[in-house]
Amino acid sequence: MAQGYAGHQFGGYSPRLGDGRALLLGELTAPDGRLLDLHLKGSGRTPWSRGGDGLAVVGPMLREHLVSAAMHALGVPTTRSLGVVGTGRVVQRDTPMPGAVLARVAASHLRVGTVQYAAAHYAQRAAAAGTDPGDDCLLARVVTHAAERHHPEVLEAEVPALALLERVVEVQARLVARWMSVGFVHGVMNTDNVTLSGETIDYGPCAFLDGFDQAAVFSSIDTRGRYAFGQQPAVMQWNLTRLAEGLLPLVTAATGDQDKAIARCVEVLERFPALYGEEYAALLAAKIGLPPAVSAGLDPVTRTDLVGDLLSVMAGARVDHTGFFRDLARELRGRGAPARDRVLDLPAYDAWAGRWRALGPDPDAMDRVNPVHVPRNHLLQAALDAADAGDLAPFDRMLEVVTHPYDERPEWAEYALPDPAGGPFVTYCGT
Ligand code: AMP
Ligand code: MG
Numbered sequence: 001m002a003q004g005y006a007g008h009q010f011g012g013y014s015p016r017l018g019d020g021r022a023l024l025l026g027e028l029t030a031p032d033g034r035l036l037d038l039h040l041k042g043s044g045r046t047p048w049s050r051g052g053d054g055l056a057v058v059g060p061m062l063r064e065h066l067v068s069a070a071m072h073a074l075g076v077p078t079t080r081s082l083g084v085v086g087t088g089r090v091v092q093r094d095t096p097m098p099g100a101v102l103a104r105v106a107a108s109h110l111r112v113g114t115v116q117y118a119a120a121h122y123a124q125r126a127a128a129a130g131t132d133p134g135d136d137c138l139l140a141r142v143v144t145h146a147a148e149r150h151h152p153e154v155l156e157a158e159v160p161a162l163a164l165l166e167r168v169v170e171v172q173a174r175l176v177a178r179w180m181s182v183g184f185v186h187g188v189m190n191t192d193n194v195t196l197s198g199e200t201i202d203y204g205p206c207a208f209l210d211g212f213d214q215a216a217v218f219s220s221i222d223t224r225g226r227y228a229f230g231q232q233p234a235v236m237q238w239n240l241t242r243l244a245e246g247l248l249p250l251v252t253a254a255t256g257d258q259d260k261a262i263a264r265c266v267e268v269l270e271r272f273p274a275l276y277g278e279e280y281a282a283l284l285a286a287k288i289g290l291p292p293a294v295s296a297g298l299d300p301v302t303r304t305d306l307v308g309d310l311l312s313v314m315a316g317a318r319v320d321h322t323g324f325f326r327d328l329a330r331e332l333r334g335r336g337a338p339a340r341d342r343v344l345d346l347p348a349y350d351a352w353a354g355r356w357r358a359l360g361p362d363p364d365a366m367d368r369v370n371p372v373h374v375p376r377n378h379l380l381q382a383a384l385d386a387a388d389a390g391d392l393a394p395f396d397r398m399l400e401v402v403t404h405p406y407d408e409r410p411e412w413a414e415y416a417l418p419d420p421a422g423g424p425f426v427t428y429c430g431t
Pocket of ligand 2: 193
């Protein structure tokens with residue numbers, strides 16, 4: 001089955017997107033009882049393909065396989081790839097490319113765009129009938145289905161659509177905080193690429209930071225930086241606002257008044273920055289090794305300042321986001337000053353480090369949460385280029401490394417380093 005959905009792409013609304021090159025094969029029950037979607041990506045044309053060929057090519061599918069595996073190993077909720085199969089078919093892109101199909105497993109493929117699609121259907125039905133389309137309308141069924149699948153407590157709520165919004169706001173705030181804590185740039189945060197489950201989906205032009213830079217953009221098509229690293233929390237809130245718009249008719253039907261319904265949705269949406277901020281600060285507090293009791297005991301302003309001052313120093317020298325936190329732990333153990341050596345504003349760093357050390361940070365705890373290895377863009381690109389040429393060895397080796405993100409091994413040293421060339425890296429949407 002190919003699923004329909006709508007979506008805002010780079011801010012512009014498309015009423016008909018849908019699975020143009022994907023198929024839902026069915027649902028599987030995991031050993032723990034959870035239902036999972038089994039999906040094929042690159043399996044050929046569907047009624048949603050528009051002008052596209054419905055196919056996928058080896059490079060982008062292997063990229064999704066590896067990055068989603070790395071994200072899982074880093075503790076970031078994500079859809080998974082079971083495997084990638086070369087089809088033996090030549091697919092025409094800018095140049096002829098080897099075709100591939102990826103088998104994806106997800107908590108579900110319900111997206112903000114699914115609700116937007118159902119909401120448009122609701123609006124059409126309401127306009128035609130001149131009345132409320134009722135409880136069995138597509139929109140209400142999508143809410144019930146999403147709730148049963150991901151957030152069952154929502155079904156008991158007084159206004160289930162509002163409770164669903166609340167839950168999605170929570171899971172997405174937590175998800176984006178995780179992305180930010182590992183330096184992940186999704187690259188194409190359109191509303192059709194935002195799940196209701198809170199899993200990361202769609203690894204087209206994604207990338208990981210080398211140098212810490214809130215303005216970092218990698219995608220060739222994101223010319224205005226809409227989806228830049230530091231924009232991700234704000235963009236997610238914008239996307240969730242589109243979700244609220246989609247759910248609004250049901251909230252209105254339940255509360256009997258549209259103004260009241262809007263006010264209740266706005267109240268939920270306005271919680272996003274605080275939810276995100278608390279989660280991110282807690283993750284950063286763990287990254288700098290603050291014992292949980294110390295972190296919990298800090299007043300939020302002190303904690304935010306401590307994290308914010310560190311980030312300013314990091315940004316000032318564009319330090320390597322992944323390596324820096326490992327170096328902080330080294331420095332704490334008295335092994336030189338590898339973190340201090342990376343920064344430019346030494347007085348600011350020293351002032352920060354004094355406050356930090358006074359809180360009793362634990363270097364072993366830091367090494368348990370700060371990865372040595374994230375998928376480095378330049379190495380991934382080299383591995384994908386080799387795979388395109390028929391050599392899978394660099395890819396297999398890199399997959400092994402990034403699925404052991406906390407293992408520091410001498411033979412994996414190059415995987416722990418940023419691109420020595422240091423040039424701007426560009427990614428392309430995986431079509
Ligand atoms: P994405 O950028 O992967 O989120 O895709 C956005 C939309 O374009 C989705 O509706 C996809 O199904 C569709 N799409 C992307 N690539 C192709 C393709 N090769 N053939 C048909 N549809 C595609
Ligand atoms: Mg997509």
